[in-house]
Amino acid sequence: MSYRGPYKVRAEEKADPRLEHPNDAIIRVTRAAICGSDLHLYHGMMPDTRVGSTFGHEFVGVVESVGSSVEHLAVGDRVMVPFHISCGTCYFCARGLFSNCHNVNPNATAVGGIFGYSHTCGGYDGGQAELVRVPFADVGPQRIPDDIDEDDALLMTDALATGYFGAQLADITEGQTVVVFGAGPVGLFAARSAWLMGAGRVIVVDHLEYRLAKAREFAYAETINFGEVDDIVLRLKLETDGLGADTVIDAVGAEADGNLLQHITSAKLKLQGGSPVALNWAIDAVRKGGVVSVMGAYGPMFSAVKFGDAMNKGLTLRMNQCPAKRQWPRLFEHIRAGRLKPSDIITHRIPLEHIAEGYHLFSAKLDDCIKPVIVPSAA
Incomplete structure (x- = not known):
């Protein structure tokens, strides 16, 4: 998707993201979601939201390629990616405050880097796309366990963890x-x-x-x-x-x-x-x-x-902004024990090519929409 101005988004062809650093990975997105906080961007209420930006901080997918320094992921791995970007080594990451990472947002006074959330949050393109570049790929993404459903993993990237x-x-x-x-x-x-x-x-x-x-x-x-x-x-x-x-x-x-x-x-x-x-x-x-x-x-x-x-x-x-990955081990336990089924709140599945209609549906609160999931055509 591409932001064209307040209340205007559309699906369009963009250049494929590429590896820019040895710690990067390229993820082929299989599921993304529209979050309520995305509406701040959609409505033009977030500073420095630039035309051409791709939104989306909730997504899961399959590893398409990895940089030369990536050790913990391999091509073909099914992964979930936290909404925040973390270096893993700064003062805050060392204390589990991954959403407050000090090294991923040159514009930050408080917030760290967030996928698809304007240049105020680092200027990273998000996951409402077919492909997305994920920095610090050994820190944020985690393989989705075989017994965890992809839709449940998607909700853990932000909404459930938060x-x-x-x-x-x-x-x-x-x-x-x-x-x-x-x-x-x-x-x-x-x-x-x-x-x-x-x-x-x-x-x-x-x-x-x-x-x-x-x-x-x-x-x-x-x-x-x-x-x-x-x-x-x-x-x-x-x-x-x-x-x-x-x-x-x-x-x-x-x-x-x-x-x-x-x-x-x-x-x-x-x-x-x-x-x-x-x-x-x-x-x-x-x-x-x-x-x-x-x-x-x-x-x-x-x-x-x-x-x-x-x-x-x-x-x-x-x-605080949620350090999502820190919540995952306990959430896995709750899901496996049957205490939670996160995907029960999903109400709509929208093809990526119809994302403009999806944003309108969610923004205008039509058709009892609670949580819309975006599905790329190649997924």
Whole structure:
């Protein structure tokens, strides 16, 4: 796919990627996905998203070729690739903070390198393509185990790993009440993961009824439609004996729609683009001494976060881009034990040549679309 400007993507022929460094690999993509955070790019809300860029940070495939220094992969290996790019040797990688790698993004002040996520995140082309160049191929990609389904592996490259990480950061203890804002893929996985960590009650908040239905079915959660209540924070307080939830996971972040005026003035009343409404709801809805885990993607915000309230309530705020590969061993265990079937959230399979229609479907929330998978024609 090729980005042509806000709300414009298309399938087109581009030059095949080539090995640029001895540590590179070329992967023939067999499955990719559109992520909710891709909509920030699609809507023109991510700085330095250049015409001609290829999106896609969730993908799996088969090794097509490897550089001369690559030792752990061979041509023909079936691999899963984490959304972040990591060198494996810097201060942060040495401590397992692979998403904070110091050596893969010359533009970074905070974020490391991410496939298909603008030049702000390193300028790497992504996996919504037939072929993709993967740097540091001995560090990120991992062979997909024979007993792991390709669709499940695809979801582990970001959405599942991130949702699971969000539940980890929430520091859930046995029997606690967990509230998850957002019933997209990450929110669904965070809610399902909360049970694996001992939650006694899980409540998912969203405003789209089909996503709430999926939260009940897939995550076994109670649900609240914030569009149908006058005050979502008050409703959550009433649900928790007036105290608030023990921990809250923000899986919304800044909404990926809205115009510039809405972003600057926070003119929308609910989950507006570029504003911290969901984060402020989380701060208000958690009990004193509780934990707020932030998995939603945030950029510059022009309306205030209630940091004073967080301080006065004695909250712990935890957040980061997920170091996806660090989650994989435990997620493999859960999948093999039958506790998780990540691909259950996939709702649409779209040929790569129809990717423009796929983005429109996902962006406009048509046909109850929760997670679209992109399938290259050669796959």
